Amino acid sequence: MQSITALRTRIRSGDLTPDGALALTREAIAAREPEIGAFVTLAPEPRAQREGPLAGIAVAVKDIIDTADMPTQMGSAIYEGWRPKGDATVVAALRRAGATIIGKSTTTAFASADPTRTRNPHRSGRTPGGSSAGSAAAVGGGMVPLSLGTQTGGSIIRPASFCGAAAIKPSFRLIPTVGVKCLAWTLDTVGLFAATVPDLAAALEAVAGRAVSEGQTRPPRFGVVRQDFAGAPDPEAEAALAEAIARVSRAGADVRDLAVPSSIGEGWEVQPTIMDYESAQSLAWESEVAGNRLPPNIAAGVSAGRATAPADYDEARRTANRARREAKVLFAEVDAILTYSAPGIAPDGHGSTGDPRYNRLWTLLGTPCVNVPGLRGPDDMPIGIQVVAPFARDAVALDAAAFVEAAIAP
Numbered sequence: 001m002q003s004i005t006a007l008r009t010r011i012r013s014g015d016l017t018p019d020g021a022l023a024l025t026r027e028a029i030a031a032r033e034p035e036i037g038a039f040v041t042l043a044p045e046p047r048a049q050r051e052g053p054l055a056g057i058a059v060a061v062k063d064i065i066d067t068a069d070m071p072t073q074m075g076s077a078i079y080e081g082w083r084p085k086g087d088a089t090v091v092a093a094l095r096r097a098g099a100t101i102i103g104k105s106t107t108t109a110f111a112s113a114d115p116t117r118t119r120n121p122h123r124s125g126r127t128p129g130g131s132s133a134g135s136a137a138a139v140g141g142g143m144v145p146l147s148l149g150t151q152t153g154g155s156i157i158r159p160a161s162f163c164g165a166a167a168i169k170p171s172f173r174l175i176p177t178v179g180v181k182c183l184a185w186t187l188d189t190v191g192l193f194a195a196t197v198p199d200l201a202a203a204l205e206a207v208a209g210r211a212v213s214e215g216q217t218r219p220p221r222f223g224v225v226r227q228d229f230a231g232a233p234d235p236e237a238e239a240a241l242a243e244a245i246a247r248v249s250r251a252g253a254d255v256r257d258l259a260v261p262s263s264i265g266e267g268w269e270v271q272p273t274i275m276d277y278e279s280a281q282s283l284a285w286e287s288e289v290a291g292n293r294l295p296p297n298i299a300a301g302v303s304a305g306r307a308t309a310p311a312d313y314d315e316a317r318r319t320a321n322r323a324r325r326e327a328k329v330l331f332a333e334v335d336a337i338l339t340y341s342a343p344g345i346a347p348d349g350h351g352s353t354g355d356p357r358y359n360r361l362w363t364l365l366g367t368p369c370v371n372v373p374g375l376r377g378p379d380d381m382p383i384g385i386q387v388v389a390p391f392a393r394d395a396v397a398l399d400a401a402a403f404v405e406a407a408i409a410p
């Protein structure tokens with residue numbers, strides 16, 4: 001895989017130029033794109049910048065995020081050829097940091113749950129997940145060092161787990177969603193995919209201009225949350241979590257099971273109500289002018305949202321706010337939570353993007369989540385571990401995730 005920090009070290013040492021780094025990425029894309037299909041559009045004449053912390057770093061941008069120099073097509077024929085006037089805020093920040101936007105990566109239609117044509121880079125017969133399918137596959141398949149995704153349910157952490165990429169779904173709204181097609185305005189979160197957790201930190205620091213480490217020297221204190229309200233995982237997910245617990249314990253971390261207040265499970269329960277209600281309104285124009293061109297899963301979500309009474313949506317939001325208030329208690333005696341990134345390895349076939357049931361709670365709570373790659377399950381498929389920290393403590397999430405990544409490294 002292409003590592004931002006490794007490329008940057010070579011560039012800073014003079015061993016590689018930014019143009020050379022970009023050429024490596026273009027070669028990797030040419031080699032794997034025919035099999036993986038991670039891109040909708042490739043930049044015709046990408047040029048490396050000379051300056052900035054991301055000079056020479058090529059970025060794939062999920063195709064619901066606006067770019068001034070390439071179409072933004074939302075994964076839907078309704079927006080075929082659509083050219084926004086300008087860049088989304090996060091794209092402009094990437095360019096200011098010296099990055100090169102190398103192309104637009106596939107997304108499910110409007111970032112919902114209808115499969116794309118993209119294939120899992122480890123086993124082409126399996127799904128890469130969604131909705132940030134191309135972004136996860138492009139990083140997990142070693143095609144690019146960095147990609148942008150979004151999460152409303154589980155669209156960053158789940159595909160990252162399926163494709164073996166590190167990823168962060170930051171705290172809600174840490175990265176602006178200006179210029180990002182809205183699905184659910186109280187849930188949509190922009191995030192990043194990269195090869196390793198330190199690579200994520202380097203990219204987030206460049207994009208968000210924030211310190212991304214608290215420089216904690218003592219091992220983190222972890223709380224384990226198995227999200228029983230979401231049902232049992234596949235055996236390989238439980239085995240991966242147990243392996244991660246054993247490894248971080250051996251590395252000196254304190255690990256304990258956490259009791260979860262009932263309000264947290266109630267929050268998990270209402271996330272789909274909020275997502276569907278808001279999606280129906282966000283996609284009202286598309287539904288009215290081209291409803292017959294919406295694929296089945298997003299169409300079903302819009303229909304469910306239209307059938308949701310405003311009073312039920314309001315009650316769901318009260319439940320969500322109660323869960324956010326009470327989520328603080330989860331972190332009273334621990335720095336970060338360990339939980340499943342996905343129910344198991346990437347499902348066989350391409351008829352589904354998988355189940356966000358272990359992700360949707362944390363999206364609703366707005367807490368920072370990191371997928372830590374490195375473990376393998378059946379068929380030698382990657383399976384991630386999800387590290388969650390308190391809201392606005394993204395540096396804690398990254399420090400704790402880096403500790404887990406180091407502990408599970410082979």
Ligand SMILES: NC(=O)CC(=O)O
Nearest residue numbers: 111152153154155356
């Ligand atoms: N946008 C989303 O997060 C939907 C999903 O989890 O598949």
